[in-house]
Amino acid sequence: MFMEFFNSLLEGKLLGMKCKDCGSYTCPPKHTCNSCSSRNLEKTILSGKGTVKTYTITYVAPMGYEKEVPYVVALVELDEGPWIIGRLDVDPKIAEENDLTDKRVSIFAKEMPSEMFYPMKEKRIVPYFRIEG
């Protein structure tokens, strides 16, 4: 379901699954609930808001990503519970010199060039987090 997830994100909608058994959210979508493994799930749109839990400034990139360095990869805890990975939309210098953990963020998507081995051959869609306030 990754194409649907990325295309929704380009339209500003964060697609997830809500578990009808335990009530918890799974995002991005998976065949099973990330908490209880149930398949009794329904699609839902999440708030797209969350909190930065940790991040890293990447200076050495893999082949195909060299032109993008330095970039900031972050793990964000969504308000609905799931953790999600993406990039922080921030100057790497600022990320290096300040502690950005616990910052409130909202999610959006950017289109970037694909690379030889990435499953989407035309382009990559990259989740980004914009720091609020």
Add this chain to the structure above:
Amino acid sequence: MRVAVIGVGMTKFGKHPDKSLVDLFADAFFEALEDANIELKNVEAIYFGNFVGEMTDGSANLSGFVADEVGLKNIPAIRYEGACASSSVAFREAVRAVKAGYYNCVAVGGAEKLLSAGTAIGTRALATAVDGVYEMTAGLTFPGVFALAARYYAKKYEIPLQKLREMMAYVSVKNHKYGAVNPKAQFYGKYGDLKVEDVLNSRMICSPLTLLDCCPMTDGGSAVIVANEKFAKEVCGDPVYVLGTGQASGGSLFRQGEDIIKAIPRKIAAEMAFREAKITPKDVDFVEVHDCFTIAEIIALEAMGFFEYGTACYATAEGVTSIDGDLPVNPDGGLIGKGHPVGATGTSQIYTAVKQLRNEFKWNQVKDARIAMTDTLGGDFGTLVNIILGVD
């Protein structure tokens, strides 16, 4: 019937542009065969670990070529892939097959050529072990995984990041010190007197991890001979026995949430191995852990049950994990000092464990070692294997 390791071999780790993956395995295999003092025809199957032969050498279907190269035509040969844990997965499967009675004697090993592949291909090849859709589009790399873990570790356990970086640096200082005296290590004769400041001040790779927080890219091969107790006793009086093994798996890093510093699959694998061996962490004399990055060694020791969560960093800085401490960790230099030829790493840990238990690791011997444990991690806590070895 018990299962034993009766022979071990490994190439020097480092750069081998003149050797193929098959050559590297064969060099290690024949060293192990001679060490076991058995004949070629005694080996009934090959369990071969390789991670990214497709990307580094354009080769995937390697097991048949490996068997043919060593002269074992037509025997069952299987390639195992579990990222950095590939040959540990292969080892565990071999042990289970021998224990089940399918074979009396098999060979297990691995080979990888990441250094010769160059940094760009090597980094991309290693990144195939992260979630290929969601983590890859963000450009997550392997140093990135552990950089994320390091910053979260500092936050969660309320340690100033700079203080944690200093404590992490002790892992690099220690493992380089031991790698520098190990003739098979990539950094043999180098970096033996590294200082904490050297680690902190080396080039930033993925903040907060510097180059010296990371293991190197490495070419190398390793192999071990696994046999049942009956055959083992016929060829060598007192073999090293496999006391217990454990394995577990995990999904994408982001799916693990705050457990990214707890490595739950490793906790499960280690507990499985302890249960099978009928021992506790206190009984282990030394460990070979997967120190792909300095923070990785700290997280590993906690998840395996040797230290409480949030405390292995302090123990490391205090010297508890040094050769003369309570729990020597990575006396061969670990991945940081010895090198990390991914598919060969697991059985190279077995190599060290066996040599130590036989009292043959003269350049950095753990005193009176009777029980050793290995720990190999594939991916971002995706494949975890723990193995406990011991002598009677």
